[in-house]
Amino acid sequence: xxxxxxxxxxxxxxxxxxxxxxxxxxxxxxxxxxxxxxxxxxxxxxxxxxxxxxxxxxxxxxxxxxxxxxxxxxxxxxxxxxxxxxxxxxxxxxxxxxxxxxxxxxxxxxxxxxxxxxxxxxxxxxxxxxxxxxxxxxxxxxxxxxxxxxxxxxxxxxxxxxxxxxxxxxxxxxxxxxxxxxxxxxxxxxxxxxxxxxxxxxxxxxxxxxxxxxxxxxxxxxxxxxxxxxxxxxxxxxxxxxxxxxxxxxxxxxxxxxxxxxxxxxxxxxxxxxxxxxxxxxxxxxxxxxxxxxxxxxxxxxxxxxxxxxxxxxxxxxxxxxxxxxxxxxxxxxxxxxxxxxxxxxxxxxxxxxxxxxxxxxxxxxxxxxxxxxxxxxxxxxxxxxxxxxxxxxxxxxxxxxxxxxxxxxxxxxxxxxxxxxxxxxxxxxxxxxxxxxxxxxxxxxxxxxxxxxxxxxxxxxxxxxxxxxxxxxxxxxxxxxxxxxxxxxxxxxxxxxxxxxxxxxxxxxxxxxxxxx
Numbered sequence: 172x173x174x175x176x177x178x179x180x181x182x183x184x185x186x187x188x189x190x191x192x193x194x195x196x197x198x199x200x201x202x203x204x205x206x207x208x209x210x211x212x213x214x215x216x217x218x219x220x221x222x223x224x225x226x227x228x229x230x231x232x233x234x235x236x237x238x239x240x241x242x243x244x245x246x247x248x249x250x251x252x253x254x255x256x257x258x259x260x261x262x263x264x265x266x267x268x269x270x271x272x273x274x275x276x277x278x279x280x281x282x283x284x285x286x287x288x289x290x291x292x293x294x295x296x297x298x299x300x301x302x303x304x305x306x307x308x309x310x311x312x313x314x315x316x317x318x319x320x321x322x323x324x325x326x327x328x329x330x331x332x333x334x335x336x337x338x339x340x341x342x343x344x345x346x347x348x349x350x351x352x353x354x355x356x357x358x359x360x361x362x363x364x365x366x367x368x369x370x371x372x373x374x375x376x377x378x379x380x381x382x383x384x385x386x387x388x389x390x391x392x393x394x395x396x397x398x399x400x401x402x403x404x405x406x407x408x409x410x411x412x413x414x415x416x417x418x419x420x421x422x423x424x425x426x427x428x429x430x431x432x433x434x435x436x437x438x439x440x441x442x443x444x445x446x447x448x449x450x451x452x453x454x455x456x457x458x459x460x461x462x463x464x465x466x467x468x469x470x471x472x473x474x475x476x477x478x479x480x481x482x483x484x485x486x487x488x489x490x491x492x493x494x495x496x497x498x499x500x501x502x503x504x505x506x507x508x509x510x511x512x513x514x515x516x517x518x519x520x521x522x523x524x525x526x527x528x529x530x531x532x533x534x535x536x537x538x539x540x541x542x543x544x545x546x547x548x549x550x551x552x553x554x555x556x557x558x559x560x561x562x563x564x565x566x567x568x569x570x571x572x573x574x575x576x577x578x579x580x581x582x583x584x585x586x587x588x589x590x591x592x593x594x595x596x597x598x599x600x601x602x603x604x605x606x607x608x609x610x611x612x613x614x615x616x617x618x619x620x621x622x623x624x625x626x627x628x629x630x631x632x633x634x635x636x637x638x639x640x641x642x643x644x645x646x647x648x649x650x651x652x653x654x655x656x657x658x659x660x661x662x663x664x665x666x667x668x669x670x671x672x673x674x675x676x677x678x679x680x681x682x683x684x685x686x687x688x689x
Contacts, residue, residue, distance in 0.1 A: 175447050183663040186401040188670050191667070191671040198409065205415070234256075254391060266506065267352070275384075278300050282297050370517075415435060417433055418432070454620050454654065471643060478628045482621065484556070484609055485554065486582075488552070490601040505534075517530075529589065533555055534554045535551060560610070565622075
């Protein structure tokens with residue numbers, strides 16, 4: 172049987188696209204180099220007891236009528252794949268020397284909390300938060316498809332939004348003259364971008380910050396269930412996913428992509444796969460290198476020159492016979508910084524490889540849902556994350572593996588020291604498992620070039636009209652990836668659904684737009 176859509180890679184956007192097309196009656200075939208589906212969203216189990224997710228921690232746009240919900244409704248999964256909302260009174264707990272604030276869903280409550288900490292800057296804080304909400308609405312009106320009447324009706328907000336097209340978060344902090352400590356508290360969820368305020372696109376920060384205010388969520392049955400449910404839809408509708416099939420080349424006739432060549436990582440045999448349309452979920456720059464940059468249009472070539480996002484260091488831990496809720500953890504994430512200036516903290520960690528004054532995230536997925544456990548009853552999972560330089564860890568691993576492992580352990584020890592000093596005094600006594608991953612771990616297990624965590628870096632330059640889209644300029648060939656859409660759980664749902672909508676003509680996102688613009 173002919174393949175309607177040959178999909179290269181099984182990241183979330185590919186699974187969303189593939190499941191929607193399969194549900195619509197199209198013949199779908201997915202090739203995945205890994206043994207697990209889901210890309211960065213995949214989960215893995217250690218010792219048949221402890222399940223960890225590679226990168227996802229919390230998500231947004233999962234409420235009624237929002238992007239993820241609309242896709243799940245289309246797939247008849249909305250009653251099966253459900254989400255629990257984080258505590259709206261404080262979904263992010265920000266902690267730094269001398270200051271603490273819980274970020275609430277209500278903007279006025281946030282203004283009040285920050286104003287108590289910085290009473291002399293109350294008006295500045297209120298003006299900044301008001302501007303953030305204005306830009307958030309403006310960005311929704313500018314989201315494709317553009318609706319001219321809405322833009323004219325809301326011209327003031329759209330005009331305000333356009334003014335920040337080249338702005339970093341730091342630019343806007345400075346414009347409103349916010350205290351450095353207030354800046355850090357507001358931007359302390361920086362591991363969600365792995366960029367400091369002076370490099371991060373203001374648009375990117377606004378989108379994520381306000382989306383989490385509308386609702387931060389976690390899957391009731393963990394992320395593995397979400398991925399498995401999408402895979403199940405594909406298989407139930409005569410689609411297939413072939414694992415450990417590493418694509419090594421594309422079959423191109425003139426400027427038409429016919430298929431790919433893939434090597435079976437078990438048998439080492441090479442086989443050709445063809446499809447009427449080829450969907451590329453692997454890194455677009457990597458794919459373009461295989462195809463030949465000269466085959467793409469000049470415009471697409473320019474967009475393919477993106478810089479990769481930084482990578483990360485992550486520690487996966489399990490504690491036993493302790494309830495972390497008694498120590499301030501719960502239905503929220505905790506972001507901790509030893510420094511009051513995130514730009515300095517980032518420079519030390521990423522450029523100088525100095526982790527002595529860490530800024531990092533702490534997440535406790537076991538505490539977020541009771542519907543399905545990710546570890547035995549008397550255990551809880553804790554994940555710790557911060558930025559890390561790919562080149563540094565790659566060189567260390569190649570030159571001296573013993574030193575590479577020692578360095579990873581040293582960073583974990585610094586994190587554990589902070590946790591014991593400021594959160595859980597006897598934390599180490601309850602540790603029954605600890606593992607660490609570096610940027611080279613990302614590269615090996617998630618197949619991401621240079622260990623990047625978010626595809627192309629979310630700088631102002633790479634967040635606007637110069638950003639790559641699904642259009643490749645080649646016939647029968649489309650990109651469907653974080654770098655040709657946007658990174659994160661909800662944005663990858665949007666990317667896959669948008670491409671489905673484009674190629675099928677079946678509109679499923681209009682209600683999502685209406686919900687967000689209300």
